[in-house]
Amino acid sequence: MELRSKAPAGPLADKWERYRSDIRLVSPTNKLKHHIIVVGSGLAGASAAASLAELGYTVSCFCFQDSPRRAHSIAAQGGINAAKNYQNDGDSVFRLFYDTIKGGDFRSREVNVYRLAETSLRIIDQCTAQGVPFAREYGGLLANRSFGGVQVARTFYARGQTGQQLLLGAYQALERQVGAGKVRMYPRTEMLDLVVVDGRARGIVVRDLVSGAVGSSAGDAVVLATGGYSNVYYLSTNAKGCNVTAIWRAHRRGAAFANPCFTQIHPTCIPQTGHHQSKLTLMSESLRNDGRIWVPKRKGDARPPREIQESERDYFLERLYPSYGNLVPRDVASRRVKEVCDEGRGVGPGGYGVYLDFADAIARLGRHVIAERYGNLFEMYERITAENPFDVPMRIYPAPHYTMGGLWVDYNLMTTIDGLYAIGEANFSDHGANRLGASALMQGLADGYFILPYTIGDYLAQVKLGQVGTDHTAFRQVEREVSERVERLLAARGRTTPDAFHRELGRLMWDKCGMSRNAQGLKETLQKIAALGERFARDVYVGGKGEEFNQTLEHAGRVADFFELAELMCRDALHREESCGSHFREEFQTPEGEAKRDDARFGYVAAWEYAGAGKAPVLNKEPLEFEVVHPAQRSYV
Amino acid sequence: MRLTLHVWRQSGPRDAGRFVRYDVTDVSPDMSFLEMLDVLNQQLLGRQEEPIAFDHDCREGICGACGMVINGRPHGPQHATTTCQLHMRTFPDGAALWLEPWRARAFPVVKDLVVDRSAFDRVIAAGGFITARTGSAPEANSTLVPKRDADLAMDAAACIGCGACVAACPNASAMLFVAAKVSHLGLLPQGQPERATRVVSMVAQMDAEGFGACTNHGECMAACPKEISIDFIARLNRDYLKAVARPKPQAVKANGGDV
């Protein structure tokens, strides 16, 4: 497999502008004739579908929820970055670019990241014009806050509901096109496979989640905007429905999967309370602007937090990283939290927690200021834990949150299958081995509003696509395969529910392929996953029929794909004999316990190629070349 | 904790439906309401019985997917709380709970506690947007928005589209949902050009979907998990009257001016 990044030549700052001017265009009359399939209606999918329809393409958009407005992007809390430099604190496109590359521990593609930083400016303009009610200062200008891993305030926000407001903006733009008859929306419809004809993506096979009918949609290009796969861990901050199925099925049809083991563990989540737990709840990173993280200095100190004197507390992030303090990047913060808990200094049930304390900020700024900034997060915390963060410090612990890995894409956001694109969290681009806070929303909207709508035209203008409808034999064949998979799940009629299997898989992955990893643990886990996967095939119980609304069946299909993905994640983590960003191999660390990269051996993107059932996947490497930045040991001290 | 649940079971839109009783044991007060249903569903599957269908996704009170009527109240007894955010410690040990889907003509039942809320999407498609073609936006700080207006717009924009307002209303009116969107966009300078057409188009679509009329019961606000105020309904009414009093008001088709 050949990996061509298609990165344009020329000075970094001019590349995108020049490239855009050279790109081939599709004439207005021809646009109408091209049918584009967009799978996903989150920030990436909704913005892409709306923008493509505005350009004149005929668009179909799919999501598994009952409405496109409920895509997981809706849950993003803290904010979205843009290099506007409204605070006059020295921000610039270059600085955002540099922070992102460094935050990702020098494992992302320079050209893509620069383009992202450049595009960030227009996103804020676009969303404001749509009526996104961003927070404002008294004078009427837009307000900003800070996020981890940076020293400027470049994050735009709408209370603690930034994702909701950005998604509603994109959703409304999408619905405008639905109303105009230019987008056909298919809610409660799940993509279960990709159809490739003569080497090009020409459609998808879907299951109607209400009737259970398996059917197809044919088009000239397919865009996957299906989000991330943190739910491989079962417990994560993601919505329950988030899954890997769409991109996994595309992977099996020939799309390379890049850096699957790069998964972000977010430091500030509400700790687990019991075995019934169905998901974990994030407490936004923005809280680290005003909250101070600490644990008792003494092991096993079980006194209530307010009885522990200042001198008996260890504000470990402030101690270890004086210049970034509580705002170090997520991978660093999570690892340090785990470390103090492993030392026996954790707080709360089981010792899996550290304090996030607002007492100083409340004393300094007043209760009302804190309430205005974080009111809804405090309420959410109290509902879940029955504790009021105004009175007692929050307890937090890391949890799986975001996946930097995803389908490999070139500069055009095209995968290794012609005509198949991946945007948003579903692709691997831009965040390297660790994503900075408030950058996922930025990337999703950059891809959907401002990049894909151009680059897809370049493809459609060049290729000569024959007429392919859903009556083509390739569609019949894939539909048959999908139906057979559904049948197999139903026919097992074993004794264990998909949910129970999912939990077990999640625990394996969390223990050995989570916050820290080592070769022995990964090797053992590979064997355990294989064994569990076999048991799943034999012993799963789904019940009901395929031709009906069947939520257990939906879940079972997703779990089946998580098994295969989990194996690839472990393989990837095992092969990468270095630590970088979120990927922490215990064997490779500095004396201070920081990630120790090995640029000479691993300065590449690992793009895995599917080789067939039961065969070892093939590793392809895209070397990372840095023209402008110089990879260095990350330092936040 | 132990509970007795009476759950509405309905296999599809054409089935008449009925309550079925389940006794649930081993409920922890720290569980969320949906986790309690998960436990029951796992037990049902273990007995090869059909699990209870209900919508949910984020389980954080923001996606608007979840929702059921619990003992006569949409999203249950706790103020400003979605079903997924409700915790079992809210209920006494031994409680009897009656669970029903949203009941409204415009929200047909899909199965058990799952309803079809696509009418809301069609109301938005009719006019619940600001036309801002991608790429055409001016510099964001070129339009100042007083903080007061931005904050009030955000209060309205906090709607999660769950449909509890409709379920709570004796007339199954969607007025609070529509008013929230009309107000969010109408409070901002960017929303002014389409302000009149927006309200007229959205109200026309709301009526066409079969939602009832608003007769100011105020049940919607009491049930709303995001505490959307009925003051926004007054604002909608003002906007609507102003719009229809203008010469030639017309419900425009979405995107009518484009292309």
Ligand SMILES: Cc1cc2nc3c(=O)[nH]c(=O)nc-3n(C[C@H](O)[C@H](O)[C@H](O)COP(=O)(O)OP(=O)(O)OC[C@H]3O[C@@H](n4cnc5c(N)ncnc54)[C@H](O)[C@@H]3O)c2cc1C
């Ligand atoms: C709790 C939380 C808070 C966050 N806060 C922030 C933040 O403050 N700032 C930030 O930058 N990022 C944040 N993130 C990350 C960010 O929200 C996500 O990375 C981003 O929203 C992903 O957007 P997306 O469009 O790629 O995918 P999603 O929003 O996940 O959308 C996926 C879409 O694909 C559809 N889909 C999936 N599979 C299928 C299938 N097989 N068939 C059909 N449809 C399918 C779904 O229905 C959905 O419409 C947060 C994440 C979480 C979990």
Ligand code: FES
């Ligand atoms: S599941 Fe999302 S609001 Fe309840």
